[in-house]
Amino acid sequence: MSFLAKSLSRVKPSPTIAITTKAGELKAAGRDVIALSAGEPDFDTPDNIKAAAKAAIDAGKTKYTAPDGIIELKRAVCDKFKRDNNLDYTPEQVSISTGGKQVLYNALIATLNPGDEVIIPAPYWVSYPDMVLLGGGTPVPVETRIEDNFKLSPAALESAITPKTKWLIFNSPSNPTGAGYSRAELKALTDVLVKHPHVWVMTDDMYEHLAYDGFEFCTPAEVEPKLYDRTLTVNGVSKAYAMTGWRIGYAAGPAELIKAMRKVQSQSTSNPSSISQWAALEALTGPQDYLDMSRPIFQKRRDLVVDMLNKADGLICPTPEGAFYVYPSIAGCIGKSTPKGVKIESDEVFATELLSSTGVAVVFGAAFGLSPNFRVSYATSESELITACTRIQEFCASLN
Numbered sequence: 405m406s407f408l409a410k411s412l413s414r415v416k417p418s419p420t421i422a423i424t425t426k427a428g429e430l431k432a433a434g435r436d437v438i439a440l441s442a443g444e445p446d447f448d449t450p451d452n453i454k455a456a457a458k459a460a461i462d463a464g465k466t467k468y469t470a471p472d473g474i475i476e477l478k479r480a481v482c483d484k485f486k487r488d489n490n491l492d493y494t495p496e497q498v499s500i501s502t503g504g505k506q507v508l509y510n511a512l513i514a515t516l517n518p519g520d521e522v523i524i525p526a527p528y529w530v531s532y533p534d535m536v537l538l539g540g541g542t543p544v545p546v547e548t549r550i551e552d553n554f555k556l557s558p559a560a561l562e563s564a565i566t567p568k569t570k571w572l573i574f575n576s577p578s579n580p581t582g583a584g585y586s587r588a589e590l591k592a593l594t595d596v597l598v599k600h601p602h603v604w605v606m607t608d609d610m611y612e613h614l615a616y617d618g619f620e621f622c623t624p625a626e627v628e629p630k631l632y633d634r635t636l637t638v639n640g641v642s643k644a645y646a647m648t649g650w651r652i653g654y655a656a657g658p659a660e661l662i663k664a665m666r667k668v669q670s671q672s673t674s675n676p677s678s679i680s681q682w683a684a685l686e687a688l689t690g691p692q693d694y695l696d697m698s699r700p701i702f703q704k705r706r707d708l709v710v711d712m713l714n715k716a717d718g719l720i721c722p723t724p725e726g727a728f729y730v731y732p733s734i735a736g737c738i739g740k741s742t743p744k745g746v747k748i749e750s751d752e753v754f755a756t757e758l759l760s761s762t763g764v765a766v767v768f769g770a771a772f773g774l775s776p777n778f779r780v781s782y783a784t785s786e787s788e789l790i791t792a793c794t795r796i797q798e799f800c801a802s803l804n
């Protein structure tokens with residue numbers, strides 16, 4: 405009998421972290437590697453945020469804080485939700501955690517009972533199903549279609565709901581597809597949810613500020629106020645302000661749920677880093693010019709990558725509304741072989757062969773629950789993107 409918990413046997417380590425690590429190892433061994441696999445902005449954290457952290461250290465703000473965050477940051481989160489999303493919350497309805505990831509994890513651990521189902525549109529961020537499994541629940545992936553730009557249809561949502569459904573995890577703009585739901589598209593989904601009062605919504609809005617071509621970001625509780633009492637609105641500073649290493653995420657929702665999440669946090673990590681909380685306060689309340697600087701750069705990279713990938717033999721790459729990912733289909737490459745004679749039977753084989761023959765690291769679609777595709781993160785310089793996409797084009801042209 406294994407010493408390890410049975411609940412861990414169904415949980416996979418994060419494939420995106422594994423591929424980024426593999427690419428790093430090849431690079432360290434002297435290979436010319438371009439990693440398009442990381443889920444973080446390539447920009448540095450803005451100076452005003454770094455300065456706030458240094459000031460916090462100098463002022464001795466280096467002790468434990470309240471388990472789910474300092475009151476100053478909770479108030480700033482309330483102001484942010486009002487300003488950006490027209491949502492009214494009080495500090496008792498806010499939880500601050502060690503990254504958006506811990507917010508989502510706390511919420512699942514605090515609410516799931518064995519047999520509870522969680523609807524997860526696929527492709528999905530890799531951690532959702534595994535976090536549901538760790539919480540003892542049952543992930544229910546619902547596939548989307550490339551023809552619908554990877555957006556969940558109201559009919560597919562309706563048919564996935566059962567009496568055991570506890571949550572819908574919603575993510576727009578999405579990791580891995582970049583797909584962002586318009587207000588009308590989201591309203592069509594919230595209309596379904598209104599009919600099923602036992603289903604709660606965990607909305608992961610981490611990529612809110614990374615949206616292009618004037619896309620209007622919206623979030624479920626704002627689009628449908630009837631869902632306010634059963635929605636957890638999750639966000640964070642990691643992606644928006646290039647603060648992935650600082651580990652601060654936050655959420656707002658019904659006070660009873662927030663209290664339960666606080667219990668989980670207080671018995672696991674106590675509180676998120678005090679210094680990072682002061683830095684996050686500056687991110688939310690200080691100058692927002694970093695967002696205006698980074699957005700057009702990401703948009704230009706998205707356009708470049710979409711254009712170059714659509715010129716590769718056998719690839720189809722929709723243009724997404726946001727985030728810093730694209731999710732091309734490789735359906736046109738399946739069944740072909742590499743010059744060395746390796747048959748492209750799956751997106752995993754495609755990604756492995758692409759890395760070994762060209763040094764370009766991407767994450768295969770099966771990791772995100774929808775194949776045959778791969779995810780490109782374009783959070784890297786334009787010149788690297790041009791080189792990487794040229795190599796992808798050459799790799800695709802070499803298949804026959």
Ligand SMILES: Cc1ncc(COP(=O)(O)O)c(C=O)c1O
Pocket residue numbers: 443502503504505506529575578579608610640641642643648651652653
């Ligand atoms: C959709 C999505 N949600 C949540 C997270 C986690 O964010 P954080 O780094 O704040 O934990 C990520 C990070 O990759 C993500 O892509």
